[in-house]
Amino acid sequence: MKKIRTALVTTGLALWTVLALGAAPAAATGTVGEKAPAFKLTDLNGKPQSLDQYQGKVVVLEWINPNCPFSDRQAREKTMVDLNKKYGQVVWLGINSTNPKHQDYLPPAEHLAWARKNGIGYSILYDPSGNVGHAYGAKTTPHMFIVDPAGKIAYNGAIDDDPSGRKTKPARVNYVDSGLTAELAGRAVTPAVTQPYGCSVKY
DSSP, X not given: OHHHHHHHHHHHXXXXXXXXXXTSOOOOSSOTTSBOXXXXXXXXXXOEEESGGGTTSOEEEEEOOTTSHHHHHHHHTTHHHHHHHHTTTSXXXXXXXXXXXXXXXXXHHHHHHHHHHTTOOXXXXXXXXXXXXXXXXXXEESOEXXXXXXXXXXXXXXXXXXXXXXXXXXXXXXXXXXHHHHHHTTOOOSSSBOOXXXXXXXX
C-alpha cells in the first residue's frame, strides 16, 4: 500500500509539473531584436493596411487613444506630427486598440475629426479586438515601437523622458527621435528599451 501511495504521489507531482509548465506564460512580445508581429488592420478611411506592405522601410508604431490625456497632449504639442515630418522616409502608423465597449472608445469618424484638428496626416489603424496590441505587448497610450527595414523591433518604450509634460521640448530626451537618427545611420538604437508611460491601453 505504501508503494502504491508513493507511486501515486510521484505521478501526481509529475502531472502537476507538466500542467504548470504547460500553463507558463508565453515569451515576452514586442522584444527588441525579434521579428515584429505581422498584422493587417483597417485605417480611419476604411483602407486595409499591413506591416508587410512596408517591408524594407523603417516603421514607427504609436499606440494612441484620443481620450487619453497623454495621447491628446502629444497631439496638441505636435510631437508625433513633427517627427513624422522630420523623418519623411519613415512610415508612421498610429494604432488604436481600445475595446469598442469601453467608455474611452472613440468611433473612427470622431477619431478622424480629432486627427484632422491636430494636423495628424499619418495613418491611424483600428485594432478593436486588441489582438495586435497584445501581440506587441502594448501597455500604454502612447507606447512606441521602431521596426527596422528587416522587420525586426529596434525600439520599444516611451516617446520621451517627460511623463509629466513639464519640460520644454528642447529639454526633453525624445527616445524615438534619437532612435530614428541611429537606425537611419545604421547604428544601434540606444537606449533600445525604456519604460512606456501614459494611460493603460483599454483592451
